[in-house]
Amino acid sequence: MTDRTALIVGCGVAGPVLAVFLQRAGITPIVYEGRPTPRDEAGFFLNLAPNGLDVLDTLDSGDEIRQRGTPTTTVVFQNHRGKQLAENPETTVLIKRGLLTKSLREAALERGVTVEFGKRLTDVDISGERSVTARFADGSEAHGDLLVGCDGVHSRTRRSIMPNAPQPRYAGVIDSGGFTHSASVSPSEGVFRMTFGTNGFFGYQVVPSGEVYWFENVHRPTEPDRQQLDAISDEEWRAKLLDIHRTDHEPILEIIRSTDGIGKWPNYEMPSLSTWHEGPVCLIGDAAHAMLPSAGQGAAMAMEDAIALAKCLRDIQSPEEAFAAFERRRKDRVERIAKNARRNSNRKAPTNAVTRKLRDLVLPFFLKMGVKSAERTYSHTVDWDESMTRS
Numbered sequence: 001m002t003d004r005t006a007l008i009v010g011c012g013v014a015g016p017v018l019a020v021f022l023q024r025a026g027i028t029p030i031v032y033e034g035r036p037t038p039r040d041e042a043g044f045f046l047n048l049a050p051n052g053l054d055v056l057d058t059l060d061s062g063d064e065i066r067q068r069g070t071p072t073t074t075v076v077f078q079n080h081r082g083k084q085l086a087e088n089p090e091t092t093v094l095i096k097r098g099l100l101t102k103s104l105r106e107a108a109l110e111r112g113v114t115v116e117f118g119k120r121l122t123d124v125d126i127s128g129e130r131s132v133t134a135r136f137a138d139g140s141e142a143h144g145d146l147l148v149g150c151d152g153v154h155s156r157t158r159r160s161i162m163p164n165a166p167q168p169r170y171a172g173v174i175d176s177g178g179f180t181h182s183a184s185v186s187p188s189e190g191v192f193r194m195t196f197g198t199n200g201f202f203g204y205q206v207v208p209s210g211e212v213y214w215f216e217n218v219h220r221p222t223e224p225d226r227q228q229l230d231a232i233s234d235e236e237w238r239a240k241l242l243d244i245h246r247t248d249h250e251p252i253l254e255i256i257r258s259t260d261g262i263g264k265w266p267n268y269e270m271p272s273l274s275t276w277h278e279g280p281v282c283l284i285g286d287a288a289h290a291m292l293p294s295a296g297q298g299a300a301m302a303m304e305d306a307i308a309l310a311k312c313l314r315d316i317q318s319p320e321e322a323f324a325a326f327e328r329r330r331k332d333r334v335e336r337i338a339k340n341a342r343r344n345s346n347r348k349a350p351t352n353a354v355t356r357k358l359r360d361l362v363l364p365f366f367l368k369m370g371v372k373s374a375e376r377t378y379s380h381t382v383d384w385d386e387s388m389t390r391s
């Protein structure tokens with residue numbers, strides 16, 4: 001089961017994790033990343049859930065990620081006046097995206113994996129004599145026994161091998177936020193504070209250095225054009241957020257005011273695909289099943305996919321059969337979590353004082369139920385030593 005080469009498209013979350021597990025399985029991975037250079041300082045932050053950390057522990061990278069991040073031990077929910085509605089235990093790690101992808105890439109490089117930057121995939125060809133050929137925007141090609149698309153929600157791999165597959169669906173929300181140091185926000189020892197504001201949802205956590213990590217969900221029903229969104233000045237966007245939160249408790253306004261370079265990320269999710277693979281090509285992570293960020297699970301799911309697929313390819317010689325086994329194992333879990341996230345995001349915000357009061361009364365009950373559901377998701381583990389041929 002050796003001497004096979006796997007082309008991996010994308011060096012975000014799924015790509016480097018898959019590469020390390022494939023190498024451990026005796027398959028040679030080569031990772032092709034479209035960006036010209038790493039962007040370790042760029043991007044937002046995310047909360048990595050225990051099921052994702054469990055995969056990283058199997059990879060021997062969990063402790064490093066924990067050190068580079070900050071634990072979130074409690075989530076406090078508040079209403080627009082700052083009244084506490086619920087306090088839930090939490091066990092995630094808050095980390096800047098750039099630091100996470102840097103750590104994962106370094107883990108792959110340290111283990112001798114080849115990672116090539118500036119390789120933007122344009123086309124996947126499965127018709128030739130070689131099992132699979134990847135073509136890149138710089139005119140070069142690569143050949144392998146199989147190819148795995150880890151190239152995110154707008155996957156070029158997916159469009160190439162499944163031209164009739166549904167497109168990502170814009171979810172009507174732009175995630176917005178950033179980082180700031182604000183003297184008036186006191187350190188919160190692992191507490192992530194989420195506010196159901198009068199007109200919008202706001203969350204923040206202060207890490208030990210005093211830096212505030214925050215996000216906001218701006219509702220915008222029509223899909224924004226990326227260039228138009230980028231053209232909105234920081235001042236204009238900040239004014240919009242200050243207006244949305246004008247009646248909400250401090251330090252929300254202070255956090256927004258003190259932030260330079262507020263980011264904007266339109267939310268997309270993938271409609272369910274009828275299959276995640278075609279011939280010697282398979283999709284994992286967001287390329288196969290991007291879910292709404294409110295799930296807090298996209299990165300963890302990409303990691304679970306990576307270990308599960310590597311096990312299938314380790315134990316099942318034919319890539320097609322390995323991909324089918326992988327999909328059978330993963331699809332139900334991933335789609336259940338995506339559905340939950342969709343349901344939570346669709347809850348309408350109350351529009352007046354009476355419905356807000358009612359919401360404040362019933363919400364603690366639903367938030368407690370959320371803890372139980374999260375525990376089920378978090379407790380999932382993938383045992384690397386379990387043989388896939390017996391399952």
Ligand SMILES: Cc1cc2nc3c(=O)[nH]c(=O)nc-3n(C[C@H](O)[C@H](O)[C@H](O)COP(=O)(O)OP(=O)(O)OC[C@H]3O[C@@H](n4cnc5c(N)ncnc54)[C@H](O)[C@@H]3O)c2cc1C
Pocket residue numbers: 009010011012013014015032033034035044045046047048049119120121122150151152153154155156157175265267284285286287290291293295296297298299300301302
């Ligand atoms: C605002 C926001 C907040 C989120 N918060 C959380 C959270 O708290 N917790 C959580 O678990 N998840 C969260 N997620 C989801 C999470 O970020 C994704 O699920 C995760 O990054 C998916 O990993 P991936 O490797 O599949 O894709 P990505 O991380 O998107 O990586 C794809 C890689 O492929 C590269 N690429 C793209 N096209 C090509 C091409 N043509 N050729 C070569 N390379 C290419 C990209 O440059 C990138 O490096 C959030 C997402 C968003 C948008």
